[in-house]
Amino acid sequence: MSVLDVRDLTIDFRTANGVVRVVDGVSFSIGAGEILGMVGESGSGKTQTMLAVMGLIRDPNVVVGGQALLDGEDLLALPPKQLRRVRGKRIAMVFQDPMTS
Amino acid sequence: MIAFLLKRTLGAVLVLFAVSVLVFLIFFRTPGVDPARQIAGRQADPQTIAQIRADFGLDKPLPEQYVMMMRRLVWDRDLISYSDRGLVLPRGWCESRAGDRLTGRRAALVWLLMSLGGGVLSAVFRGRMLDPLITGLGLAGVSLPVYWLGAVVNLLTQDTFHDSLFQWLPALGYTPLNQDPLKWFEQLLFPWITLAMGMAGLYSRVLRSDLIEADRSDFVRTARAKGLSESRVLWRHSLRTSLIPFISLFGLDFGALMGGAAVLTEEVFALPGVGNLTYHALSRFDLPVLMAVTLYGAFAVVIVNLLVDIGYAVLDPRIRVP
Numbered sequence: 001m002s003v004l005d006v007r008d009l010t011i012d013f014r015t016a017n018g019v020v021r022v023v024d025g026v027s028f029s030i031g032a033g034e035i036l037g038m039v040g041e042s043g044s045g046k047t048q049t050m051l052a053v054m055g056l057i058r059d060p061n062v063v064v065g066g067q068a069l070l071d072g073e074d075l076l077a078l079p080p081k082q083l084r085r086v087r088g089k090r091i092a093m094v095f096q097d098p099m100t101s
Numbered sequence: 102m103i104a105f106l107l108k109r110t111l112g113a114v115l116v117l118f119a120v121s122v123l124v125f126l127i128f129f130r131t132p133g134v135d136p137a138r139q140i141a142g143r144q145a146d147p148q149t150i151a152q153i154r155a156d157f158g159l160d161k162p163l164p165e166q167y168v169m170m171m172r173r174l175v176w177d178r179d180l181i182s183y184s185d186r187g188l189v190l191p192r193g194w195c196e197s198r199a200g201d202r203l204t205g206r207r208a209a210l211v212w213l214l215m216s217l218g219g220g221v222l223s224a225v226f227r228g229r230m231l232d233p234l235i236t237g238l239g240l241a242g243v244s245l246p247v248y249w250l251g252a253v254v255n256l257l258t259q260d261t262f263h264d265s266l267f268q269w270l271p272a273l274g275y276t277p278l279n280q281d282p283l284k285w286f287e288q289l290l291f292p293w294i295t296l297a298m299g300m301a302g303l304y305s306r307v308l309r310s311d312l313i314e315a316d317r318s319d320f321v322r323t324a325r326a327k328g329l330s331e332s333r334v335l336w337r338h339s340l341r342t343s344l345i346p347f348i349s350l351f352g353l354d355f356g357a358l359m360g361g362a363a364v365l366t367e368e369v370f371a372l373p374g375v376g377n378l379t380y381h382a383l384s385r386f387d388l389p390v391l392m393a394v395t396l397y398g399a400f401a402v403v404i405v406n407l408l409v410d411i412g413y414a415v416l417d418p419r420i421r422v423p
Contacts, residue, residue: 056322088328095326100319 002029004053004091009066011048011057023049025066052076054093055083102421105414113407120399125167128392129159139388174396207289208363209355212297212304219301220308220347225335227313236309239302251295251369258291273371292370296363300354307350311343318342341416348416352409359401 011023023045030036040046051057053068055075068075070091075083129136137154138145154160158169223235242250258267269287276284315321316339324338364376375394382390414421 054326056326084328084330086328087326093326095319095323097319 002031003034003071005029005067005069005072006049006053007067007069009049009052009068010064011045011052012063012065014061014063019063023052050093054087054091055080056093102414105421106411109407109410109414113403116403117400120403121171121396122167124392124396124399125170128388129157129166129170130163136388139386170392174393208293208296208366209351209358211293212300213351215297215301216304216308216347219305220312220343221335221340223305224309224312224316227309232309235305239305241302242298242300243302245299247295247299247365248369250298251292251366254291254295255369275372288370289372292366292372295370296358296366304347304350308343308347311346312339315339315343344416345413348409348412352406356402356405359398359405 006029007027009023009026010021013020013022026045026049028036028038038046038049048057052064053075055078057064064076066076070086073086075086075091078086128139135150137150137157137159141149141153157173158166161169219235219239223232226232255273258270259273263270270291271284271287274288276288312335321334321338324334329338359375363374364380366372367374367377368380375398378390379394379398381387382394
């Protein structure tokens with residue numbers, strides 16, 4: 001049974017020159033006690049993927065699709081107030097650049 | 102923090118000393134000018150001039166003169182205005198002319214609250230109806246000159262709607278707080294608001310853009326990732342850093358206000374205040390008054406800036422390291 005199950009995650013940026021698909025159908029799952037490393041070039045969408053799972057993308061011109069199930073609960077469909085209770089308790093993120101974070 | 106406080110206070114004391122020396126030199130050691138004659142005013146008889154010369158110790162060495170002047174200004178407080186013999190400075194100024202130092206201080210409180218509210222509201226509701234509404238109001242406040250706005254406020258409250266809406270409002274003027282607190286408040290209410298209107302627009306604009314910038318910054322994202330509520334993110338994290346430019350602006354304006362920058366507001370609302378006092382002293386070349394006003398204005402600026410610096414240290418831990 002996986003703890004976090006990301007299914008077919010898509011992220012689209014709406015730009016002046018049309019919609020750009022930044023993350024195209026990412027799926028992975030992590031079980032309890034498991035460690036998953038994600039490797040990619042700069043700008044390949046690693047950070048955006050994780051921010052989307054945490055619901056931390058607030059820009060209105062970013063469209064997130066797919067599912068991110070945490071213990072079977074879809075984080076992407078959760079209303080902001082409930083999502084807030086999940087963040088920092090059941091799911092957390094350590095950011096880069098400790099001087100400004 | 103304590104080391105920072107000590108260092109900063111020491112710095113302020115040094116600046117105060119330097120300013121007082123400078124003011125002293127300007128008034129007493131301008132080449133070719135006899136300070137006694139200046140203080141005595143035009144058409145003074147030789148006796149008065151001799152009296153002043155002895156009073157201020159002008160025949161004594163320079164450092165002694167300085168100490169004497171400072172004692173009169175800060176300790177004895179018995180400088181006498183030559184154009185208004187009844188006005189003893191700065192005691193008289195502190196008591197009967199307290200009007201606008203207080204107008205300034207209370208108005209600053211009003212504009213601080215107005216701009217805090219305006220800035221936070223328009224940042225939170227940005228892109229919605231309330232934001233352009235607040236911005237428009239603020240812009241109007243900044244654009245309207247205070248002598249016009251004050252005059253219109255007077256017209257509305259003292260004339261047009263005086264029989265209906267503003268019946269409770271007393272005539273223009275100033276009543277000391279210890280005589281009649283209610284009347285004091287009623288007479289100063291509209292001056293406060295008028296003065297604050299001109300400031301709050303700019304301030305809420307500055308605060309709004311800083312809040313929006315803070316909202317995009319990494320540490321606010323971290324705060325959200327920790328699961329903090331939106332209100333906690335706003336009040337504890339965004340607002341805290343956004344207040345730094347806000348208070349530095351406030352330090353400058355408030356210092357100027359204490360030094361008499363509210364002269365137009367005072368004039369419109371018939372308030373006896375520092376600005377007014379300075380203006381009339383200037384037009385009559387009333388040197389003792391000018392000296393007191395200059396020095397007290399400079400002191401006010403330095404002290405307010407000291408408070409602002411302490412404010413920085415409270416808001417931003419990085420500044421606390423000396």
